[in-house]
Amino acid sequence: GENVEQHPSTLSVQEGDSAVIKCTYSDSASNYFPWYKQELGKRPQLIIDIRSNVGEKKDQRIAVTLNKTAKHFSLHITETQPEDSAVYFCAALKGYQLTFGKGTKLSVIP
Amino acid sequence: KAGVTQTPRYLIKTRGQQVTLSCSPISGHRSVSWYQQTPGQGLQFLFEYFSETQRNKGNFPGRFSGRQFSNSRSEMNVSTLELGDSALYLCASSLEWVGEKLFFGSGTQLSVL
Numbered sequence: 001g002e003n004v005e006q007h008p009s010t011l012s013v014q015e016g017d018s019a020v021i022k023c024t025y026s027d028s029a030s031n032y033f034p035w036y037k038q039e040l041g042k043r044p045q046l047i048i049d050i051r052s053n054v055g056e057k058k059d060q061r062i063a064v065t066l067n068k069t070a071k072h073f074s075l076h077i078t079e080t081q082p083e084d085s086a087v088y089f090c091a092a093l094k095g096y097q098l099t100f101g102k103g104t105k106l107s108v109i110p
Numbered sequence: 111k112a113g114v115t116q117t118p119r120y121l122i123k124t125r126g127q128q129v130t131l132s133c134s135p136i137s138g139h140r141s142v143s144w145y146q147q148t149p150g151q152g153l154q155f156l157f158e159y160f161s162e163t164q165r166n167k168g169n170f171p172g173r174f175s176g177r178q179f180s181n182s183r184s185e186m187n188v189s190t191l192e193l194g195d196s197a198l199y200l201c202a203s204s205l206e207w208v209g210e211k212l213f214f215g216s217g218t219q220l221s222v223l
Contacts, residue, residue, distance in 0.1 A: 001169065006152075031209075032209045034211075034212075036212075043200070043214040043215060043216055043217065044153070044200070044212075044214050045214070046211045046212060049211070089152055089153060091153075093208060093209050095166060096158050096165040096166040096207060096208060097155055097158070097166045097168065097208070098143070098155055098208045098209075098212075099155060100145075100152045100153040100154070100155070101152055102150065102151060102152035103152045
């Protein structure tokens with residue numbers, strides 16, 4: 001089955017700096033790559049996603065890039081704010097199964 | 111619109127017992143998927159249902175099962191509970207399949223003693 005590796009597991013940045021989280025996947029048939037944000041004690045929420053026919057997607061301070069050849073995709077957050085502090089999960093979809101990475105705990109220091 | 115509702119919110123069971131968790135999706139959503147969340151392991155896919163049919167199952171033992179009713183509500187069952195089954199169980203709903211935005215419930219926190 002699909003295997004998704006996510007790095008780093010923890011990340012601390014100063015407010016205003018950028019944060020980058022990287023994920024690699026194993027199955028080239030995977031074709032949909034969402035990112036979910038889970039704040040402490042809350043449910044995961046979709047923040048951005050990308051399909052395999054697109055190389056990059058942006059939404060305000062958040063962007064995702066996909067490199068199908070290398071089988072990796074990354075989440076970029078610019079001008080980080082304290083409310084960006086959360087656990088971020090990447091995922092890869094093959095067929096009807098969504099495989100998640102183990103998460104990255106992002107701490108934004110004011 | 112009401113969000114995804116999971117009941118109960120908390121459960122405490124002992125080893126060997128069985129448990130049933132319930133998930134009511136957002137009205138109009140026909141796909142329901144289930145995930146096990148444990149510290150350090152992220153979200154692990156259990157299964158996905160659409161129109162009362164299981165379309166895929168993750169790498170979990172047969173003790174984990176589920177079903178979906180005609181109104182799209184879903185239940186999952188875990189039989190012969192083990193200590194390692196302690197986790198937060200999340201369900202998510204979407205319109206048609208997991209390849210689109212998932213709306214998660216608040217989860218059921220299961221503790222096996």
